[in-house]
Amino acid sequence: MILSDRTGAKFDHPFARATLDEFFRRALERRPDALAVADPPDREYFTDHPPRRLTYAQADRVIAALAQRLRDLGLPIDSIVGIQLPNTVEGVLACLAALRAGLVPALIPLLWRASEMTASLGRIGARALISCRQVGNVDHGELAMVVAAETFAIRFVGGFGSELPDGVVPLDDAFVAGHVAIAPLERGDRPSEHVAIVTFDVTAGGIVPVARSHAELVAAGTAILMECGSVPDAKILGAFAMSSFAGLATTVMPWLLSGGTLVLHQPFSPESFAAQRAAERCDVLVVPGSLAVRLREAGLIGGRDGLKAIIGTWRAPERLSATAPWPSGGTPLIDVSVFGEIGLIASRRGPGGKSSALLVGRMTGPAREANAMSVIEVARTPHGTIAPRGPMVPIHPFPPGVARGDHLRLKVDDDGFIDTDFPCRVERDTKALVVTGGPPGIVSVGGYRFALRDLQKLVAQVDEEGSLAALPDLLAGQRLAGTAADRDAVRQALAEQGANPLVVAAFRGRLAGRAPSPG
Numbered sequence: 086m087i088l089s090d091r092t093g094a095k096f097d098h099p100f101a102r103a104t105l106d107e108f109f110r111r112a113l114e115r116r117p118d119a120l121a122v123a124d125p126p127d128r129e130y131f132t133d134h135p136p137r138r139l140t141y142a143q144a145d146r147v148i149a150a151l152a153q154r155l156r157d158l159g160l161p162i163d164s165i166v167g168i169q170l171p172n173t174v175e176g177v178l179a180c181l182a183a184l185r186a187g188l189v190p191a192l193i194p195l196l197w198r199a200s201e202m203t204a205s206l207g208r209i210g211a212r213a214l215i216s217c218r219q220v221g222n223v224d225h226g227e228l229a230m231v232v233a234a235e236t237f238a239i240r241f242v243g244g245f246g247s248e249l250p251d252g253v254v255p256l257d258d259a260f261v262a263g264h265v266a267i268a269p270l271e272r273g274d275r276p277s278e279h280v281a282i283v284t285f286d287v288t289a290g291g292i293v294p295v296a297r298s299h300a301e302l303v304a305a306g307t308a309i310l311m312e313c314g315s316v317p318d319a320k321i322l323g324a325f326a327m328s329s330f331a332g333l334a335t336t337v338m339p340w341l342l343s344g345g346t347l348v349l350h351q352p353f354s355p356e357s358f359a360a361q362r363a364a365e366r367c368d369v370l371v372v373p374g375s376l377a378v379r380l381r382e383a384g385l386i387g388g389r390d391g392l393k394a395i396i397g398t399w400r401a402p403e404r405l406s407a408t409a410p411w412p413s414g415g416t417p418l419i420d421v422s423v424f425g426e427i428g429l430i431a432s433r434r435g436p437g438g439k440s441s442a443l444l445v446g447r448m449t450g451p452a453r454e455a456n457a458m459s460v461i462e463v464a465r466t467p468h469g470t471i472a473p474r475g476p477m478v479p480i481h482p483f484p485p486g487v488a489r490g491d492h493l494r495l496k497v498d499d500d501g502f503i504d505t506d507f508p509c510r511v512e513r514d515t516k517a518l519v520v521t522g523g524p525p526g527i528v529s530v531g532g533y534r535f536a537l538r539d540l541q542k543l544v545a546q547v548d549e550e551g552s553l554a555a556l557p558d559l560l561a562g563q564r565l566a567g568t569a570a571d572r573d574a575v576r577q578a579l580a581e582q583g584a585n586p587l588v589v590a591a592f593r594g595r596l597a598g599r600a601p602s603p604g
Contacts, residue, residue: 218246306338
């Protein structure tokens with residue numbers, strides 16, 4: 086599925102012509118017995134099965150078996166497959182299997198519940214759904230069946246784990262399957278321009294599906310790797326959920342492009358993260374930017390400890406400019422400013438240790454000049470917001486035909502710039518763009534964005550006197566705090582309605598602990 090030709094400048098590069106599956110196959114051919122992907126060591130605490138560790142050859146057999154299973158369903162090419170899985174081996178391999186089968190994975194945030202999933206998957210016409218039995222104390226198998234029952238187009242539900250509910254087809258046998266020879270899908274002379282993955286952005290008006298081609302994802306991964314420098318066969322420890330563009334760009338794409346090892350971490354247990362880093366001897370860490378700064382201040386990372394790069398992701402980019410300088414002489418820090426599902430800007434800290442400024446026009450620098458795929462341009466819209474364009478930025482609405490209706494979609498101008506709704510100002514002396522806040526009406530908790538209006542409406546349905554506010558949070562950007570005469574009753578009512586756990590946790594007692602870590 087090619088949405089249409091990209092307008093404006095063409096970004097021709099050999100990397101741009103390969104698909105995600107082709108990158109995996111290249112690594113398979115080069116390093117079949119090398120470790121490809123590894124589970125969190127604490128996997129059994131939050132989902133079924135002991136931790137898995139697969140070489141490229143083993144991972145390829147699983148991908149092929151899953152892809153054949155999906156092809157046997159008889160789904161049309163480019164059918165949408167919803168995938169809701171934690172940061173485990175299955176999440177990575179299911180996505181690659183869908184692509185190998187000629188389908189399009191739609192990645193669903195782990196904390197989404199039935200109402201969000203049903204509306205989003207129904208809008209894009211999903212034909213299948215892949216989940217697991219449980220994550221923590223949530224029965225995702227039952228959740229998947231509820232969503233399938235309410236989404237007309239979904240005719241197949243597959244799952245990983247034991248004791249799956251009736252109607253969910255077990256998929257764990259793919260891990261013990263023999264070699265499956267699956268014929269490659271013919272995509273013509275522009276395979277990388279086809280839609281690869283769909284993620285979901287949350288705007289003040291609602292949820293917007295965002296489709297990206299293979300080439301756009303490659304551009305995002307290239308932009309980050311170019312800032313990291315030379316990291317052959319990178320061993321990446323990723324602490325971000327793969328259900329977002331930022332998670333894909335900072336973990337999955339550098340892994341595929343480098344042909345290295347992806348070590349998964351389910352956010353966020355500091356003890357488990359430290360143990361993984363020590364045990365796996367990872368040379369690239371992917372963590373929230375504010376956490377990277379705190380870990381460095383505590384002397385836990387960033388010295389001469391074998392790390393080659395730390396990728397610090399800023400979902401609240403307005404906080405980046407206020408951070409302390411990063412000490413020189415140790416592990417370099419690559420700041421990644423994330424603008425929802427629209428785009429990101431990666432920039433390596435310079436000799437002075439300060440974050441790089443955003444400038445109107447083409448963002449230049451040695452790494453970006455060396456590779457056209459890492460180019461990003463930034464503009465300030467007439468109403469004072471950040472708007473990027475470039476080879477990683479999607480410009481076409483999804484699904485096809487949606488532009489003819491009144492559905493929410495990306496705000497693209499005639500020059501291909503997309504409005505992120507992040508307000509900014511221009512510094513008088515330097516002409517730098519300074520992000521001054523997040524999109525109005527949006528609450529951002531870690532990797533999850535909410536329309537504040539919808540949250541307040543949800544709370545009012547269970548308690549007219551209750552209220553919900555968004556407060557600043559050093560690590561997550563913001564956190565939710567709820568007030569009500571009977572918090573326990575409101576919390577229980579929200580849980581029964583299938584509200585997002587972050588919303589439910591906002592009504593916990595102040596001494597009951599923090600909300601669950603966002604993915």
